[in-house]
Amino acid sequence: MSTIRIRQIAQVGSDYAGIEQQLHDVFGLDVSYRDPGDRPPSEAGVSPFGLRNFIMPIGDQFLETVAPKPDVADSAGARYIERRGGDGGYMVIMQVPSAEFASRRQRLLDDGVRLVSDHGIDDLDHAGMQLHPKDCPGGIQELRCNLEEDRDDGAWWPTGPNWQAHKRTDIVRAIRGAEFQTPDPADWAARWSQILDQPVGADAAGNPAIELQNATVRFVRPTDGRPPGLAGIDLEAVDGDRALANADRIGVRSGDDTIMICGLRLRLV
Numbered sequence: 001m002s003t004i005r006i007r008q009i010a011q012v013g014s015d016y017a018g019i020e021q022q023l024h025d026v027f028g029l030d031v032s033y034r035d036p037g038d039r040p041p042s043e044a045g046v047s048p049f050g051l052r053n054f055i056m057p058i059g060d061q062f063l064e065t066v067a068p069k070p071d072v073a074d075s076a077g078a079r080y081i082e083r084r085g086g087d088g089g090y091m092v093i094m095q096v097p098s099a100e101f102a103s104r105r106q107r108l109l110d111d112g113v114r115l116v117s118d119h120g121i122d123d124l125d126h127a128g129m130q131l132h133p134k135d136c137p138g139g140i141q142e143l144r145c146n147l148e149e150d151r152d153d154g155a156w157w158p159t160g161p162n163w164q165a166h167k168r169t170d171i172v173r174a175i176r177g178a179e180f181q182t183p184d185p186a187d188w189a190a191r192w193s194q195i196l197d198q199p200v201g202a203d204a205a206g207n208p209a210i211e212l213q214n215a216t217v218r219f220v221r222p223t224d225g226r227p228p229g230l231a232g233i234d235l236e237a238v239d240g241d242r243a244l245a246n247a248d249r250i251g252v253r254s255g256d257d258t259i260m261i262c263g264l265r266l267r268l269v
Contacts (some may be wrong), residue, residue, distance in 0.1 A: 002114055002198055005213040006175055007095040007144070007156060008055075008062040009233050012077045013262040016067040020054055021062070022261045026246040029056040032166035033159040037069045043160075048076025057166055058235065059173040060153040061214075064244035065262060066090065078256075080139070087263030089230025091130075091140050092178050092217070093158070095195075100147040101127055104197075105143075113195060116140065126157040136195050137188050138180045149200050171243050175235030177216045179225070185219035188228075192217065232258075232265030240268040 012018050023029045037052040039045030046053045050072035053078040055064045081087060096104060108115070114132035128144040148154025153164055182188045189208035191198045196210065203209040209218040215234075224230070237243060240257070247253035254260040257268045 002212045003097050004143075004196060006061065006092060006178060006200065006215040007092075008064055008093035008158060009089065009175060009178065009230075010064040010066060010091035010093065011068050011088065011230075011262045011264045012080055012090040014067060015087075016052060016054075016065070019065050019067075019087075019262045022250060022252055023056060023065075026243055026252065026259060026261065027058075027171045028168045029058065029063070030166040030168050032057050032062075033057065037071075038109075044219070049077070051077050055159045055163075056161055057159070057168070058172045058175055059167065059169055060236050061116040062156065062159055062163075063175070063233075064091075064158070065092075082130050082147075084227050084229050084257060086226070088226070089139065089178075089264050091142060092230065093144060094212070095143055095149065095156075096143050098127075098268060099148060101143070103146040104121075105129055107197070108195065111194070115224075117142075125155075128157075131135070131195070133150075137182065138228070139192060150243050169238060170247075171237070173238050173267070174234055174236040175215055176236050177218065178230060179232040179234070179265070179267075180219050180229065181222040181224075181231040182219060182228040183221065185221060188233035189219045191254040192219075193253040230264070232267055234267050234269045243268060 031054045033055040035045045035053050037047045051066045053066040055062050068075045104241050113135040115129050116132050117130035119128040126146045130140050130142045136212050185208050189200045203218050207218050207220045209216050247259040259266040
């Protein structure tokens with residue numbers, strides 16, 4: 001079994017307040033961490049990058065929304081929105097055992113993978129590295145380790161302390177998949193397989209897929225006319241009918257089992 005688990009998904013959008021309201025209205029999610037645009041990196045802030053964010057627990061995992069700060073003319077988030085033609089998925093953040101972190105980091109460096117952010121490996125509480133999107137396609141992917149890794153609901157530095165008090169599982173309770181769209185799914189899957197040191201299999205529809213400890217990463221051809229990138233996630237539903245009714249009410253339902261918020265397809269499973 002894989003030792004890697006998806007702990008957090010990040011999406012990027014322009015309507016900071018509107019996206020938060022939609023996620024609350026449809027899924028009943030609550031914010032566990034927020035950077036309105038002024039928190040330093042030492043507090044997991046994203047403002048130095050021209051962004052603001054909020055993070056919502058989904059069970060023991062997290063959905064982060066980042067948005068360009070209105071007073072910043074240029075930021076990586078704004079450029080990504082422009083490149084993908086609108087809001088959408090941005091990052092898959094994976095947790096690995098602390099005992100594996102240093103060796104995985106060295107393996108990536110030996111393989112020529114560039115790190116756009118490297119938080120170091122000497123911090124006893126947490127460590128993280130973000131991979132260059134030209135070396136690991138689909139956005140900016142991240143590998144992290146953290147204390148309390150033996151607990152599914154253990155500490156997670158990006159969301160700050162006491163996040164468990166904000167966990168709401170009445171409607172959805174887990175992130176079970178991440179879906180990337182690309183004209184060459186097999187090529188992307190092979191590259192991810194090499195980076196994560198995990199085998200490529202196939203999902204029920206025959207798409208290339210990589211099984212992680214708690215979720216599946218799959219690669220599909222685009223069907224919406226948008227450029228390559230993180231196109232959707234799978235959410236384990238507790239009350240799917242309620243989620244769909246809520247989505248109908250505010251006009252964000254996009255299919256039989258799919259909801260569209262922040263340009264990301266949220267599929268109930």
